[in-house]
Amino acid sequence: MNTRRDFIRISTLAAGGVALGLTPLKFLSGSRSREELLDLPAGSSREIYRRIPSYCEVCFWKCASWVYTNSDNQILKVLGNEDDPLCNGRLCPRGTGGIGMYHDEDRLKTPLIRVQKNGKQEYREAGWDEALDLIASRMKEIKAKYGAESMALFNHGCSGPFFAHLLHAFGSENNAAPSFAQCRGARDVAYIHTYGTIPGSPEITDIRDCRCMVLIGSHLGENMHNTQVQELAEAIDQGITLITVDPRFSTVAGKSKYWLPIKPATDLALLLAWIHVIIEEELYDKDFVKLNTTGFDQLKSHVSSMTPEWAYGITTLEPALIRLTAREMARAAPASIVHPGRHVAWYGDDTQRSRAIAILNALLGNWGKRGGFYVPEKVAIPDFPCPDYPKPAWNFHDIHLQKYPLAEESITNALIEASIPSADNHHQIRGWIVSGTNMPEAIPDKQLFLKAVDSLEFIVVVDTMPMEITGYADVVLPECTYFERYDDIRNSAFREPSIALRMPAAEPKYESRAAWWITKQIGERLGLHDYFAYDHYEEVIDWQLKQVGTSLDEMKEKGVMRFSRNKDVYLEGEIKFNTPSGKIELYSAAFEAAGLDPLPVYTAHPEPPAGYYRLIYGRAPMHTFSRTANNQNLIDLMPENAVWVNPKVAGIEGLKNGDRVYLKNQDGIRSSFTVSVRVTERIRWDSVYMVHGFGHSKKELTKAYGRGASTTELITRVMVDPAMGGTGMRGNFVMFVREEEGKEVEI
Template sequence: MQDQAHSQPGAVQAFSGRNSAVSGESGEKVVYSICEHCFWRCGIAAHVRDGKVYKITGSEHHPLSQGKLCPRGTGGIGQLYDPDRLAHPLIRETRGGKQYYRKATWDEAVGVVAEKLYKTSQTYGPGSIAMLHHGYGVSFFKKMLSEIGVNKIAKPSYDLCCGPARQAAVLTYGYPSDTPEGFDMMNSKYMIFFGTHFGENMHNTAVQEISEGIRRGAKIVVFDPRFSTLAGKADHWLPIKPATDIAMMQGLMHVLISEEIYDKAFVEAHTVGFGELWESVREMTPEKVSAITDIPADAIRTVAREYAFHAPAAFVHSGRRTNWYGDALQRLRAIHILNALVGNFKMPGGVVAFEKFPLVQPPAAHEHPAYEKEVYSKYPFFPNDEPSNTIASHEIVQQAISGEVKALVIYGVNLPETMTLGRKAAIEALEKVDFMVAIDVLPAEVTGYADVVLPECTYLERYDDLDNGRAFRTPFVALRQPAVPPMYESKPGNQIAKMITDKWGLHGVFAPTVEAGLNKKLGLIGSSLEEIKKKGVLVMPATDLYRKPGEALNLKTPSGKIELASEQLKTGGFDAVPTYTAHPEPPAGFYRMLTGRKPMLTFGRTANNRFLGDLATAKENEVWVNEQIAGKHNITNGEYVHLKNQDGVISQFPVKVKVTQRIRPDAVYMVHGFGHTSAKLTWAYKRGASHNQLITRTEIDPAMGAVGFQNNFVTFIKEA
């Protein structure tokens, strides 16, 4: 259906006829704004000459960039001037039994969207409509949908990335861990990482801080089945057997407690559940853990002792993309407990809680009971305080397949290649719903399933809502503002949402202009749009990150203390303390499929960016195979193979083999986000193999709904 839709003559016509709509403005200027290439949202300086952005650098004013950007951030021009961009609204039509897209006017396209959403809501109730989103430009659409009572909203990044760390922190410390995570890396002396790929998965400020920490002499420990870029910086690389992290964490706890090298005074004063924790790790001796994890017992003792020696300027990092085997909440709880045991909370070089500037939010003009209150997820420890994430994204996919969700609004999410329940389930959901609107910049695969495609302009051409309620060492409020006008017929999200609410006859929902709305908000903190535009950010006075001797922690857990054993989990029917359980082993001749990122091409937004892609060392993904295993299967370095998973699914495109000693023999590794099937993504099309296509098994965390997908295994099919 998708290929057919994109291959019809009408579609070609619809995507053609582009010319630059950038104004003829001359001269040179720098516009301070916010990067959109990942959730970190660094401050950028867009350099504009003759009405065109010619360079993007890191804003020297913004706490998250500190004058620098990661490669993706500097390559944003590749998205702005991508010749494949969606140029005008499209409507799917069927003619002569064939489907194609035709160019539509904005008035016609938003009219169809407004009518379909309204009718669906009236006929089946607001719960029959759901939105999937990525990117904080979604706030306008969230507000738009709330006007018809719709608040079933999911961000896949919760399911696949930050959800377990967030909720584990809520259960252990009483507050969510957030972006950026609270680790004082620059001042740390000992940092432990489990499968975290700094340097491959770029987070600008975190990479700056870890680099500074290493420069100052910090020791790095990496538990990872693969010798990653970060492992290359490590004092200890420990190639742990995949799926055994919790056992290792229990072993480290065992050593800390049995050798009495944990911070006794801190644990007694500030934690509950120590006795229960000790009982759960008493039997997890280094020898027993060694048999499970393949890491020598002596190495386990060494790491635990060094960790205790350097504490409190030491931590175990929670990482990103943490959902692996369906027990991620407990794995992240174990990390938080390891931190608590050495008393590093709010200590230099340890765990810190960045104090945020309160959200700048005017009182709602009118009440919407469904808005910001209802949680739709069935998982007991799903967040109840995130209005833009009221349900897990895989629940929306399942509800679309079952028919409960009948209309989808998809904002900036390329669902067929997003790790929710794998490609097959995503496509089934997209084909099942009665109506779907995709709001996007590029003709990603998901747009080929849409009934209406609305082209949003890029982040360099629009205002978004304020980026507020955030902090990194210092609280700040930041602004996204246009560096150049929207190209083609694309429009900013706020205008699109306003056009739809206007079609509903709700004319007062949004301010007459986005500028007026932003100015009003900023007035609440004694500032103005004019003021924030100058540097793109308002930086508040720095807050004290470290605790003072004897200071009460005032934590918002039920006990008011750090909960090593969680009564909340126990009451909910889950283990109060993290406990290792074994996960499925690969069938004979198959290997566990591990995944990660490339620094240049990380998200859907960068997938087709040729400025970045042409810079990358490898312009496709590769499958890493241990040299012993390559020999066994008679495959050689550089050869192309297809991958077949345990359920018989074969990768649509072949992938290049990288034969290496840098991965354990029981696993293979491939970067996510390649193997695109949309021929409209002319750079990304057919490069490498899709990791998402090979996900057919998932393990969902029963406590908080994160999806684990590393119980998928693959073998090799040689090219004929």
């Protein structure tokens, strides 16, 4: 079968029920009820009856929480678990509003199967058995024809590991997440080749005790990764010096002693100039550098000409300001951090920029130091016993090792490309499982995606919501939300090791099911019984918890358990690094061997032509991209994105606050929907800014449909990182097109 895969709209309706039992709480005892106090009608069902442990799924941070229900088992609210070192009892707005996901009436409700009817493709509702049988038979077919390796998984979130387990047991390791090539991959590769380890997730930045922190485009506070924001606030109380580098006056720029309004795409020049000043003025930690690094002399001569005056011409930042900020960060060292950032897929040389950040940190001598980078530790939870996975004949490394030598993880865009037949494609992907990632909105280059979709033989999409990706599937499976399911034990590497339990607070709504159940069902149909040797996932969790000295029953009461550390959180003296030299590699022989610059070199990137502005995007604290765009609780806080325009630009373009415009990029791609103009001094005149995750085109997302503009849609020029295949997405330029009849504005 090689169908043209029509995009199908989903519309199904089904009813649901809720029932569950746990120990009731004695809450608010001895005080008047809200109804008495506020003189409200009696019999309101807002009274809390019990609380059920969980952890959040709105972003990857996984803050532990309590889900509060009333005596009718209705979910009322979700609050942070006080014992959780990651959230300290305080969820972020997305976590607090996360219940909107559970209540969302647009959720996927039944399995759906693509059928041909009257010459038109559409979905029909199906029972679970039929859908699962179909998936298993198609997977077997693909395995028989091409080998199990030709099935790939794209995933994000807590369901991912279940599908990865299924796929590995089936015989494929082709499992990719956008969190690598579209997000933190360049950073992680840079750190692996400098320090021999990644800067963590959660990041191992000791912000709590930091005295000076540099943020390169990181917008903490808008990026609401909970622990970091909590510690930033604590550090502000303690008088931290913040240095924020951003063409946009971000929230944290407003809290910074120094805001460096850099010309976009020139950050690497600034970093090299800082390295120059710190070496030139001998501000670096000499003992640390001598004891723990290699390649200092090469670095010194490499940056000798990269003066602040040199950087001034590139970055538009005053040389005096560059010197001043270099001295500030050196003065605070080692309690001084240049934050490695997280979403770093900007200009295609992101691994090199991240290397410069890693090098600068090494000069500050902050590795293993209080207020620098701490040593994370997690709990050693053994895997539930199961047979070894079969060894596949090939895997993702065979797809992209030649092209992207340093990619540690699998690259989404490379797997998409491998799904398209061509003369030099020797490892073709034939089928996809997509779990919890809305690929057309998360990964740029929609044309490539559509070509792949057209070439594939089979696509299964598992999601809670009718995201854009569901329209391309042969089978759609409705997953239940994190309020209705068990997932793996949360085990975060942090200063203090801790685990957290997620269990259902309610029965799954509609016909939705948990990933553990779905994968077990498919696995059994594929004859992989030994890999799913349990009747209920509770058995797995209970077994694992008992290995670390607790149990499911105990965790149901506590939600979170903290463990003591086995190693020190900070390091002294000579440190052993997991690099070939055992040292921090300022000069990277591995990069050199891969044909890459062994020390970071600034390269100029394309600039917007006249009448165009660089499209910069970011996060809002109350949304997690597509995932929350249809969540009514969070829509109340931010219903759509706006395009930020500097007043000078607004004057030239004749735009007013609140005007609605289309955006058209350098390749002539126009946004599907209009976006509201926000005229603000907070953005440079050569750029515009939008929050990512809006402008949804799927009508079944009734609340998100057509609200704002999609950034991904406008990112058609992708600057691919030669080191690790990351998709640099900040090289796109847009112009304004008036709402009325798409009449273009001339300047």
